[in-house]
Amino acid sequence: MQELLDNLVKINLPLTHKGKVANYIPALARADIDNLGVCVIDMSGNSYASGDYRTLFTIQSISKTISFMLALLDTGEEKVFTKVGMEATGDRFNSIYKLETADVSKPLNPMINAGAIAVCSLIKGRNGEEKFERLLNLFKKITGNKELKVNEEVYRSERETGNKNRAMAYLLKDMGILEENPEEILNVYFKQCSIEVSCVDIAKIGLLLANEGRLPFTGEEIASKRIARIIKTFMVTCGMYDASGEFAIEVGIPAKSGVGGGIMASVPHKMGIGAYGPSLDNKGNSVGAWGILEGLSAELNLSIF
Structure with missing residues (x-):
């Protein structure tokens, strides 16, 4: 496995110059385009890593899987799906226009920004700070990393430039999807996206989902098998933005990406990958x-299809 990962990092490193770092969030524009890393953790606890796997980056949209998990735990499946749908969009992750169409009464799924903002409102807490603290504590428990924290520079950058997300939140308030102060819910969303993680951290998230909601090494249930399966299904249908279908064909693993550069993947009953x-x-x-x-x-015949 180690030799395979080393080789895959080497082979794919030239691809990094075929893309661009995210620049619509100013603090993300300074990322090193040559960074590339991977971590794989299997059910037996074996961990393999290569490249820049220790480099910290902000989790961004990968966080949507865990905020969705917490909303389901707090509020229940029936309530959650009155606020957000189950269907892929085929649109950009930050698209807003379908919220204004006559036949759409809620965001189409929890992996697009509008859906994730709606999900944040379903997390229990007396205010936004308490909602976020509960969410951050869940991340710490899943990853076993008590040092997880918000990158304050990225958070401020998100908050100051997130005009489209702000527009979504106020539209959701007008639609009756958000029942609380949009600014308070946006603050939760901006903070969750700004949590700093490494490949190891997100591999552990993938591993939890691969083990159907249980921490593999203690057996503790964080979420039910049903919730873990719902999340993995959304990862397949919506997790890679409007390239989810292509990714399902070419890779075939439930995965969630983020514009910070991370991809979290979960191979059912086998491994988590960051x-x-x-x-x-x-x-x-x-x-x-x-x-x-x-x-x-x-190489490992991991496709679930």
Whole structure:
């Protein structure tokens, strides 16, 4: 495995210059385009890593899987799906226009920004700070990393430039989806996206989902098998933005990407994978991390299809 990962990082490193780092969030524009790393953790606790796997990056949209998990735990499946749908969009992750169409009464799924903002409102807490603290504590428990924290510079950058997300939140308030102060919910969302992680951290998230909601090494249930399966299904249908269908065909592993450059993948009953490369394609997915996952899936026959 180690030799395979080393080789995949080497082969895919040139791809990083075929993409661009995210620049619509100013603090992300300074990422090193040549960074590329991967971590694989299997059910027995064996961990393999290569490249820049220790490099910290902000989790961004990968966080949507865990905020969605917490909303389901707090509020229940029935309530959650009155606020957000189950269907893929085929649109950009930050698209807003379908919220204004006559036949759409809620965001189409929890992996697009509008859906993730709606999900944040379903997390229990007396205010936004308490909601976020509960979410951050869940991340710490899943990863076993008590040092997880918000990158304050990225958070401020997100908050100051997130005009489209702000527009979504106020539209959701007008639609009756958000029942609380939009600014308070946006603050939760901006903070969750700004949590700093490494490939190891997101591999552990993937491993939890691969083990159907249980921490593999203690057996503790964090979420039910049903919730874990719902999340993995959304990862397949919506997790790679509007390239989810292509990724399902070419890689075939439930995965969630983020514009910070990370891709978290979960191979059911086998392993969790975290890959990172800040150079993105035109749909917001890491070109290098995608290449690593595609090669890994092909070599180890990991496709679930």
